[in-house]
Structure formats: structure tokens, C-alpha cells
Amino acid sequence: DAKTTQPPSMDCAEGRAANLPCNHSTISGNEYVYWYRQIHSQGPQYIIHGLKNNETNEMASLIITEDRKSSTLILPHATLRDTAVYYCIVRSGGFTSGTYKYIFGTGTRLKVLA
Amino acid sequence: GAVVSQHPSRVICKSGTSVKIECRSLDFQATTMFWYRQFPKQSLMLMATSNEGSKATYEQGVEKDKFLINHASLTLSTLTVTSAHPEDSSFYICSARAAGSSNQPQHFGDGTRLSIL
Numbered sequence: 001d002a003k004t005t006q007p008p009s010m011d012c013a014e015g016r017a018a019n020l021p022c023n024h025s026t027i028s029g030n031e032y033v034y035w036y037r038q039i040h041s042q043g044p045q046y047i048i049h050g051l052k053n054n055e056t057n058e059m060a061s062l063i064i065t066e067d068r069k070s071s072t073l074i075l076p077h078a079t080l081r082d083t084a085v086y087y088c089i090v091r092s093g094g095f096t097s098g099t100y101k102y103i104f105g106t107g108t109r110l111k112v113l114a
Numbered sequence: 115g116a117v118v119s120q121h122p123s124r125v126i127c128k129s130g131t132s133v134k135i136e137c138r139s140l141d142f143q144a145t146t147m148f149w150y151r152q153f154p155k156q157s158l159m160l161m162a163t164s165n166e167g168s169k170a171t172y173e174q175g176v177e178k179d180k181f182l183i184n185h186a187s188l189t190l191s192t193l194t195v196t197s198a199h200p201e202d203s204s205f206y207i208c209s210a211r212a213a214g215s216s217n218q219p220q221h222f223g224d225g226t227r228l229s230i231l
Contacts, residue, residue: 041227
């Protein structure tokens with residue numbers, strides 16, 4: 001089972017910030033949070049990942065709560081091209097055991113409105 | 115950035131045919147690649163983990179004799195759907211993670227849409 005829960009859908013006005021929440025209350029101390037998005041009929045696109053500090057790159061910002069049980073992906077100025085399904089993933093398994101893998105949840109379907 | 119190429123992007127073939135899908139990491143070496151399947155309006159489902167030079171690890175419920183995985187080099191993994199039937203029609207996606215980087219993200223190919231008539 002996926003280790004994250006997300007709202008099934010959200011709308012956002014074009015040009016406004018899109019804030020996508022994710023709960024990962026069972027996250028372990030050394031597990032990273034990864035965000036991807038999938039535009040229709042394409043493979044998932046990597047956005048950002050983090051451990052406990054807030055992260056920012058050219059695509060988005062990632063805010064992780066101090067207890068690490070939840071995070072928020074922020075798209076600062078959403079455009080129509082940001083319409084996609086956004087997945088928050090906490091890696092399952094351990095690298096050294098060779099069982100490291102992603103288990104995808106249902107994600108959040110973000111619709112950016114003109 | 116890391117690029118993963120998947121080929122072909124679309125396949126349409128008759129029932130009973132075997133179909134091979136290639137997944138290549140173009141600018142990095144990948145000791146581990148992953149194969150997913152996605153049905154319409156559903157999320158990605160992990161099928162198997164492909165390890166270079168060893169047997170793949172299949173998820174529960176995925177038939178290893180039906181979905182043959184070969185990872186013969188650090189840049190190439192293949193998935194062969196053997197004796198494909200209409201119920202195997204789906205969107206197949208691979209991903210790869212760079213060697214020696216346990217916390218770096220996986221990078222995904224653009225998927226292969228398989229349609230079995």
C-alpha cells in the first residue's frame with residue numbers, strides 16, 4: 001500500500017499559487033518525500049524531493065512539516081500546462097536490502113482554470 | 115537532466131503475439147530499473163524491479179513467465195509480454211535510478227501503449 005494520502009482533486013486559477021498537500025504520517029526518519037506529476041499519456045515527470053528541510057527548484061517549492069508527517073508542494077504561479085495528476089511518494093523498502101521501490105497512491109488531479 | 119528512453123511508444127498487435135519493450139537510460143548508468151503498468155484512470159502499479167545482472171523481483175500477482183524482464187547492461191532493461199491477450203492491453207512505463215545514489219529520484223520513460231486485438 002502507498003504510504004501517502006492526497007486529496008483526489010483540486011482546482012486552481014491560472015497565475016495563482018497551487019498548494020498540493022500530502023499526508024505521510026508513517027514516514028521513517030531517513031525516508032525522503034518525492035513529488036512527480038503525470039500529464040495525460042506521458043510518463044511521470046520528476047518535480048522535487050526532500051528529507052526535512054524545505055526545498056525549492058525552478059519548478060516548485062516543497063514545504064515539509066517539522067514532524068515530517070505531511071508536506072505541501074507549491075507551484076508559485078500555476079499555468080494551464082500545470083494541469084496534471086500530482087503524486088507524492090515516500091519510498092518503500094530499504095536500499096541495502098534491495099527492496100527499495102515506489103508505491104504510487106491515487107494522486108491529486110490538479111486542474112488549472114483560465 | 116537524467117533521461118530515460120522507452121521504445122516503442124505504441125504497439126498494436128494480434129492476440130498471441132509476444133511484444134518486447136525497451137527501456138534505456140541515456141545519460142546515466144542504472145543498476146536498478148522498474149516496470150509499471152497503468153490502466154485508464156488508474157494510478158501506476160509496480161510490476162517488477164529489474165536488477166542489472168540478476169533476476170528481476172516481481173510484485174505479488176504478477177506472472178514472471180508472462181512478463182519476462184532482462185537487464186543485461188547498466189543502460190538497458192527489456193520487458194517482454196509473452197503470448198499477449200486483450201487483457202494485457204495497458205500503458206507500460208519504465209523508470210531508472212542512477213547507480214550508487216540511494217536517495218536520488220527515479221526517472222521515468224514516456225511509456226508504451228500496448229493494444230492487443
